[in-house]
Amino acid sequence: MKNLKKFVGSNCLSFQKSFILKNQPVIAVLFPGDMGTQIAKALIQHHFKVITAGEGRSVRTLENIRNSGIIDTHSLQETVEQADVILSLTSPEGSMKVAESVVSCLTMTSNRPIYVDLNSNTPALASSIEKLFLPVDIPFVNGAVMGASKDIPDHAVLVVSGVLRHWFISVFDSVFRIKDAGEKTEAASAYKLLFSMVNKGMNALFFETMTAAAHFGILDELNESLEEFLPGTYQDLIKTTPTYPQHISRRIDEMKGLADMLKDENLPYLIASGTAQTFERVSQSGIFENENPEGVVETLQNFKKL
Template identity: 25%
Template structure:
């Protein structure tokens, strides 16, 4: 297959680095410089991207378009592309929910072919190697896989259903990013009372990720009757320290959905998740 021309929309720190990897298997990677900041221009130059003057020119030249922008802008950008009736492969790789991804597919199809993408990991620079998860039509997904073959961007196909890659990205991000916020709250509370180093020492004894232990969800549900009030107490402690308590209060509200399975040792993961979704 001939090497495609790739268009990158809004080359931010992630987008520009991803686009740079695509250069290895593309005839060219182009970006639209109109209305972009000096920082975007410098980034595009750093990664060897080819500037074009307008979005129209980018779309006319591109066989594959990659959308990687702030989540809030994803649909507006797709509207702009749809107005030009782009008829190539459109990789929707933003951190947006599956419903929004489906709406964007509806905007661009049938003229364009949509591949749903989700990037997990850091930008592919300084030895980093993120994974680009893909879902969508087989032929189009294979074109994206070929685009990043033998580059720092690894690809994984999840099937043909639009929304799967977006769901995986957000499921992981919901844990990974929220856990970072929880670290800030925990250390902030401990520091207020002069025990932050002791907290770090306690945590250092355990290095596994809770996300790798989903079987523990059932035990969490069975203990929710105790854990909920404990988190309310912790939220009060955060508030007293001038730190935001809302995240812990929300967690306590979530635990309340399991109030009727107190100390249930027979509860399974499936049961717990069903009760969480349908209280």
């Protein structure tokens, strides 16, 4: 860690100077899924040049590239060679693989872009990715996105941490809402996971309640009472609950990662672990398969299938 701080301190100023001298910094988005596409569109609207590597990507991703104004350099190697900044926007499971692929490309070019990971990684994974870039002299910013892709750029928040976070904020604060999580690299990851424990824990509470209500044949009655007497809670669930049929596997992984983080730090982790277990049970039940609910009540109606 001492060597890492020494590297960042010696390279931070020179990087910022070289970046500021560029009239049109090139931003690479890896990759333009739903979130990456919305971030890319916001950057393009603010006159940033945005590139990506379309080679080997899905049909949907290629459509996103064509329809959003992103420049497709085709190969990852070409993208890495042209980029001033690389934004990693994939899944937590894929974030290390993307970082490793970028490092491999960096061995074949003298270009040294800054690498910004905006995935919902655990603090341990964020630290591992930062250390991966140390031998190839790549500055690193850790981050996460708070909110859905449709909320970019006006309502979602980009949380960033690390020594170079102030640079990121100064360059992109005119485009996005940004939260400074502090100098410790892992802080943005911990921030996102801990925030997630609140809203995902609330969903797990409702899912467990509806499982029992369905068992006793009182799901509709209890649901109506909860909606009547907890209107604020229902309002909070509107944005998140209907997304679970499509994204419950990701929610399971996120809560398991949170539980591991808390356990490693010798902190209480029973709620995080229990939330993951509740989501696993719901996922394995199959009640959300081929479902696309439009609201909280419609989502919870699926528990009648149990």
